[in-house]
Amino acid sequence: MTATGSAPSAPVPATQARRVSPLIAVLLVASAVLLLVSIRLPWWSITMWAPQYPQGLTATATLTEIVGEDVAEIDELNHYIGMMKLNDAAKFERSISVPMVIAMAVLLVISIWPRNWLRWVLRLPTVIFPVFFLADLKLWLWYAGNHLDPNAALRSTISAFTPTMLGWGKVAQFHTYGWLQAGFWLALAAAVLTLLTLIPFRRKGRTA
Amino acid sequence: MRRGPRLLCFLVSAALILSACSKPTTPPSFEGPSTGGAVTGLSADAAAIASERGLSPSDVVAALKTYVPSGVKDEAIMFSSGGHSGQVIAIGLPSMRILRTIAVFTPEPWQGWGYSDESRRVLKEGGVDGKEILWGDTHHPNISETNGVYDGEFLFINDKANARVAVIDLKDWETKQIVKNPLTLSDHGGTFVDPNTTYVFEASQYAMPPTGQYADMSQYQEVFRGSLTMWKFDRVKGRIDVSQSFAVELPPYWQDLCDAGKGPSDGWVFCNSINTEMATGKLTEDDPYFETSTAARDKDYLHIVNWKKAEEVFKAGKVKMVNGFPVIPIETAVAEGVLFFTPEPKSPHGVDVTPKGTHIVVGGKLDPHVSIYSMAKIEEAIKNKKFEGTDPYGVPIIAFEDALEAQIELGMGPLHTVFDDQGYAYTSLFLDSAVARWSIGSERPQDGWKLIEKVPVQYNVGHIAAVEGDTATPGGKYLVALNKWSLDRFSGGEGEFPGTGPLLPQNLQLVDISGTPMQVIYDMPMGIGEPHYAQIIKAERLKSWSVYPEIGWDPMTHSVSPNAVQAGQERIERNGNEVHIYMTAIRSHFTPENITVKKGDIVHWHITNIDRAKDATHGFGLPAYNVTLSLEPGEHADFTFVADKEGVFPFYCTEFCSALHLEMMGYLHVEP
Numbered sequence: 001m002t003a004t005g006s007a008p009s010a011p012v013p014a015t016q017a018r019r020v021s022p023l024i025a026v027l028l029v030a031s032a033v034l035l036l037v038s039i040r041l042p043w044w045s046i047t048m049w050a051p052q053y054p055q056g057l058t059a060t061a062t063l064t065e066i067v068g069e070d071v072a073e074i075d076e077l078n079h080y081i082g083m084m085k086l087n088d089a090a091k092f093e094r095s096i097s098v099p100m101v102i103a104m105a106v107l108l109v110i111s112i113w114p115r116n117w118l119r120w121v122l123r124l125p126t127v128i129f130p131v132f133f134l135a136d137l138k139l140w141l142w143y144a145g146n147h148l149d150p151n152a153a154l155r156s157t158i159s160a161f162t163p164t165m166l167g168w169g170k171v172a173q174f175h176t177y178g179w180l181q182a183g184f185w186l187a188l189a190a191a192v193l194t195l196l197t198l199i200p201f202r203r204k205g206r207t208a
Numbered sequence: 209m210r211r212g213p214r215l216l217c218f219l220v221s222a223a224l225i226l227s228a229c230s231k232p233t234t235p236p237s238f239e240g241p242s243t244g245g246a247v248t249g250l251s252a253d254a255a256a257i258a259s260e261r262g263l264s265p266s267d268v269v270a271a272l273k274t275y276v277p278s279g280v281k282d283e284a285i286m287f288s289s290g291g292h293s294g295q296v297i298a299i300g301l302p303s304m305r306i307l308r309t310i311a312v313f314t315p316e317p318w319q320g321w322g323y324s325d326e327s328r329r330v331l332k333e334g335g336v337d338g339k340e341i342l343w344g345d346t347h348h349p350n351i352s353e354t355n356g357v358y359d360g361e362f363l364f365i366n367d368k369a370n371a372r373v374a375v376i377d378l379k380d381w382e383t384k385q386i387v388k389n390p391l392t393l394s395d396h397g398g399t400f401v402d403p404n405t406t407y408v409f410e411a412s413q414y415a416m417p418p419t420g421q422y423a424d425m426s427q428y429q430e431v432f433r434g435s436l437t438m439w440k441f442d443r444v445k446g447r448i449d450v451s452q453s454f455a456v457e458l459p460p461y462w463q464d465l466c467d468a469g470k471g472p473s474d475g476w477v478f479c480n481s482i483n484t485e486m487a488t489g490k491l492t493e494d495d496p497y498f499e500t501s502t503a504a505r506d507k508d509y510l511h512i513v514n515w516k517k518a519e520e521v522f523k524a525g526k527v528k529m530v531n532g533f534p535v536i537p538i539e540t541a542v543a544e545g546v547l548f549f550t551p552e553p554k555s556p557h558g559v560d561v562t563p564k565g566t567h568i569v570v571g572g573k574l575d576p577h578v579s580i581y582s583m584a585k586i587e588e589a590i591k592n593k594k595f596e597g598t599d600p601y602g603v604p605i606i607a608f609e610d611a612l613e614a615q616i617e618l619g620m621g622p623l624h625t626v627f628d629d630q631g632y633a634y635t636s637l638f639l640d641s642a643v644a645r646w647s648i649g650s651e652r653p654q655d656g657w658k659l660i661e662k663v664p665v666q667y668n669v670g671h672i673a674a675v676e677g678d679t680a681t682p683g684g685k686y687l688v689a690l691n692k693w694s695l696d697r698f699s700g701g702e703g704e705f706p707g708t709g710p711l712l713p714q715n716l717q718l719v720d721i722s723g724t725p726m727q728v729i730y731d732m733p734m735g736i737g738e739p740h741y742a743q744i745i746k747a748e749r750l751k752s753w754s755v756y757p758e759i760g761w762d763p764m765t766h767s768v769s770p771n772a773v774q775a776g777q778e779r780i781e782r783n784g785n786e787v788h789i790y791m792t793a794i795r796s797h798f799t800p801e802n803i804t805v806k807k808g809d810i811v812h813w814h815i816t817n818i819d820r821a822k823d824a825t826h827g828f829g830l831p832a833y834n835v836t837l838s839l840e841p842g843e844h845a846d847f848t849f850v851a852d853k854e855g856v857f858p859f860y861c862t863e864f865c866s867a868l869h870l871e872m873m874g875y876l877h878v879e880p
Contacts, residue, residue, distance in 0.1 A: 073821045153868055
């Protein structure tokens with residue numbers, strides 16, 4: 001960090017080097033709050049349009065379940081091609097997601113104090129969590145689209161496919177659009193802020 | 209400034225921008241037609257089409273006024289009687305497209321009306337002395353009102369043929385109740401409601417012995433009677449409350465149309481009459497026919513009934529019971545100031561209260577005038593007890609000139625009057641085949657009471673309907689002429705479509721009344737019954753459901769049926785020789801699909817459509833046992849039959865519900 005700000009600017013004595021940096025503490029607490037808020041928000045949604053569904057059918061993923069008034073209709077349509085019900089996917093991940101995110105937030109706050117490698121360990125889960133979410137989502141999309149019930153009525157008209165996670169896709173008569181939602185963006189912001197706390201910025205006239 | 213906070217601001221705002229952009233409303237390939245660009249004139253190709261099709265400039269204007277592009281909704285909805293189809297027909301304006309029919313008095317397979325236990329109960333309720341009547345001559349639909357304005361919640365309609373009144377709930381556009389009038393077999397002056405739909409009024413038409421027992425025609429004056437029934441409407445239950453309903457006995461004149469007052473005339477009902485001669489028809493060779501004998505006198509009587517007073521008299525118990533129904537006798541009605549007459553030109557048809565409720569308009573039918581009565585004058589005469597005498601039953605008669613405000617000569621056969629928002633009234637002229645526009649003197653003092661213009665219609669116009677044209681706040685803009693004859697409109701001529709055989713459709717014509725002159729802008733053939741009267745409501749007032757609120761909905765109770773079947777609860781239960789089948793329907797299968805019963809079993813079949821998507825209606829057709837059902841999304845239906853025929857019966861979904869609709873079937877096995 002540059003020393004041009006209004007924060008204490010007197011040379012820092014070596015004995016105070018272990019003092020908690022207020023900026024880092026703020027960033028970490030902010031990240032923890034963002035993570036906690038994200039629990040209650042949608043993370044990803046997909047909307048499907050077809051001629052007979054001009055308003056589109058939307059399913060929204062939170063960390064704990066797939067929600068939306070169109071979920072039953074999407075499941076009903078999916079049964080024709082033998083796809084699993086939306087809320088049968090990622091059951092394990094969804095069951096542990098809330099305690100996991102709370103734990104990540106707690107670890108972030110704890111990581112304010114240690115100055116050694118431990119802080120890396122404590123902050124890393126938050127940094128990689130968005131990537132992990134996307135990877136897991138992609139995995140389940142692939143799984144759902146590639147494990148269709150061979151006995152389904154329209155099985156022969158649809159070959160195995162992976163629904164498009166981000167952006168436009170097309171399945172049978174449906175155009176689909178998947179995109180990330182507020183919860184994901186908050187978690188991504190938390191990851192970036194946390195990452196900033198790990199970058200060894202050098203202060204002028206002082207060695208790390 | 210330190211870099212940290214700046215970076216943080218950037219990242220957070222970037223995240224916000226990204227997330228804000230994340231939800232498009234429609235994919236690029238499904239964008240609707242462009243709405244940009246104003247029409248500034250006919251393009252060359254449009255002019256060429258008009259020329260090729262021989263369309264005049266006014267034809268092109270009419271086309272532009274009525275064409276409603278695909279996907280665009282109509283601005284007003286007309287609920288038309290379906291005549292002797294016993295149904296109601298909903299039509300969009302200005303497109304004049306039929307939106308759907310509503311089954312009322314007649315079994316209707318598409319809606320499963322008259323096949324499910326629930327709808328059979330309603331039809332049975334409307335039976336005559338226990339005999340099911342499976343048709344009706346629907347006449348006058350009436351939309352429920354609040355403060356004199358259509359509220360779009362309920363629709364009432366009468367069956368002239370059997371004197372019945374039906375209640376249709378406009379939440380799901382389904383008939384909920386049919387009440388049979390206990391005093392008569394024929395009604396015409398219904399249905400009409402007061403400004404807050406306290407009562408639904410129904411006047412009898414052809415006089416008869418109210419007990420329903422035989423009487424000789426020589427006893428006509430002593431035994432035959434008319435009646436005005438006041439059906440109490442319970443808005444919360446959405447039903448007529450028969451226990452709070454009553455009637456006023458009337459002399460055996462043929463009461464015709466009625467209308468309820470509003471504003472200064474609120475509390476009153478007006479009905480006209482035809483046969484004050486009390487003619488009994490051609491009993492001997494020397495007697496004249498009814499058509500002559502009922503028109504012998506110059507004047508008949510406009511009935512003026514104080515329904516609020518009648519309600520007090522009923523609540524005070526001053527009634528006699530006829531067929532178990534409370535009736536205020538004529539002498540009580542006279543003594544209590546409930547019933548008055550004033551002369552009206554003979555054999556009139558419509559009686560219509562002006563939007564502000566100050567005047568009552570009677571169409572002369574056999575007289576070329578409309579006669580306009582003043583409510584203020586009528587009240588003045590009643591207050592001062594200024595009567596010219598009484599009729600043979602002691603009913604006080606207000607002198608014609610003491611009640612009359614004005615008469616306007618409109619033309620031949622004035623029948624029925626509706627109103628617009630400019631202070632004009634419109635009266636159908638049956639014999640002239642025209643609609644007359646005239647000014648209401650009290651609303652347009654600059655014009656006075658006078659005929660403004662007429663527009664020819666094709667042909668023999670009966671009732672007319674204007675947008676909310678009988679309410680306290682008429683909408684103007686459109687009028688529909690319900691013409692009885694179409695003659696050459698849809699058939700005939702050299703080298704043309706010769707026609708629909710000897711039975712011709714009626715012709716509903718849309719008339720633009722927004723400017724001068726009025727212009728007929730659309731002809732709509734109506735090949736279902738003979739639409740008698742219609743009411744037109746602004747579309748935005750309707751608050752209909754697009755699917756039933758919950759799975760297992762019983763439209764009759766507006767709650768989840770105790771027999772509702774949820775997914776996973778499908779089962780067959782046997783109790784002796786009674787078998788209950790609990791079935792679900794979802795695209796594209798019934799559960800269970802194979803059902804086995806024994807010959808002679810009483811089968812109670814319960815089906816719930818567990819689909820929730822708009823328009824995902826399933827039908828249910830069972831051959832040989834005469835069953836057809838409509839299961840709208842979320843709806844539950846029951847039907848019962850005796851499995852008296854052994855065999856294998858394939859049942860199937862009768863609505864093309866999905867790509868696998870044909871496969872949505874099952875077998876009923878009736879074992880010997």
